Amino acid sequence: MIFVGDDWAEDHHDIHIMNATGTRLAARRLPEGLPGIRTLHELIATHATDPTQVVIGIETDRGLWVNAMVAAGYQVYAINPLAAARYRDRHTVSGAKSDAGDAKLLADLVRTDRHNHRPIAGDSAEAEAIKVLARAHQNLIWARTRHANALRSALREYYPAALEAFDDLTDRDALAILSRAPAPDLGARLSISAISATLKRAGRQRNTDQRAHEIQAVLRTEQLTTATAVVGAFAATTRSATAIIGELNRQISELETTLATHFEKHPDAAIVRSLPGLGTVLGARVLGEFGDDPERYTTAKSRKNYAGTSPLTIASGRKRAVLARHIRNKRLYDAIDLWAFCALTRSTGVRTYYDQRRAAGDLHHQALRAVGNRLVGILHGCLRHKALYDEDTAWNHRQTGQNERLAPVA
Secondary structure (H helix, E strand, O other), X not given: OEEEEEEEOOOEEEEEEEOOOXXXXXXXXXXXXXXXXXXXXXXXXXXXXXXXXXXXXXXXXXXXXXXXXXXXXXXXXXXXXXXXXXHXXXXXXXXXXXHHHXXXXXXXXXXXXXXXXXXXXXXXXXXXXXXXXXXXXXXXHHHHHHHHHHHHHHHHHHOHHHHHHOOOOOOHHHHHHHHHOOOHHHHHOOOXXXXXXXXXXXXXXXXXXXXXXXXXXXXXXXXXXXXXXXXXXXHHHHHHHHHHHHHHXXXXXXXXXXHHHHHHHOOOHHHHHHOOOOOHHHHHHHHHHHOOOOOOOOOHHHHHHHHOOOOXXXXXXXXXXXXXXXXXXXXXXXXXXXXXXXXXXXOHHHHHHHHHHHHOOOOHHHHHHHHHXXXXXXXXXXXHHOOOOOHHHHHOOOOOOOOOOOOOOO
């Protein structure tokens, strides 16, 4: 077998190849892209004839370069950069670091310690596509939230009546009125008919006149004002912000439709959606982040550990603490947190378990994390046995007082 360390950068890769005894066979800097990957294959071919005997360590699990190595049949391990840094500390205390040195370090790591790491998951193209869409959809939502927060901050500076009129600045009503009347004096002059027409053009179909009277009443109340020049400047930024948020709303809606289409075509979609609290979007996030490689999670515990919902025990001498995991897939953990919260009103078993944790002394989020941990285990069983969720099977075996309590997070 030969072992390859690949320290990647945006435009090049530092490669170190060694044999089973750690002897260097080759070390090169290769360009990114087709010329580089072709040279890498040629280098490897001079020292190995069977691609399954090639073990590669690299600090990423995605990208065209990684896909090409996996397609070639190599054993590719995605090493967490934090784990690589800790491994470096085992061998040097000087703090020296270089790209070539990191490539050698990665080759050494997969030569001696690969049993402590997992190879890149063999997810299907369908699952990978769902992950790409789900992450893009979430990124757009985060971007919209940032713009809405910036708009709220600006309105507080010159147009407080708008904040009283609209609770949600991403809502179509708020965007339509603020786009037409981005300054306080313009808003105060709006008639009922003008507001109603604007709301109808934005898509409102019910209670238009009632809502128009409510908006007019608020916009015409007396408010603190600032200089005319400053109001004009803020009004220009508000027009831009409302246009951006409006476009983000449209793109989020379109991307959500595409995401739903891909998710519904996946063979595990029905199983995922059968669990309480998981709809199309949240289910797609969970499926995309977990992937669908049937060999990736050998036990429910390994799936829980990856999700970051299982407790982490730290014991040394007489000291013992049970803490929450903070090194985790943050996107997946956020999705599971929302999943657990949504499931509280959709499953009697979930609600009972949550109440038991609260009665045992857990804070809300600690109890919610315990619920999420349990739901991940149930999902693992459903996927393993290709069975839909069943409330009785999932919760009837649990009895009051037999739950292991998570300790408060330090």
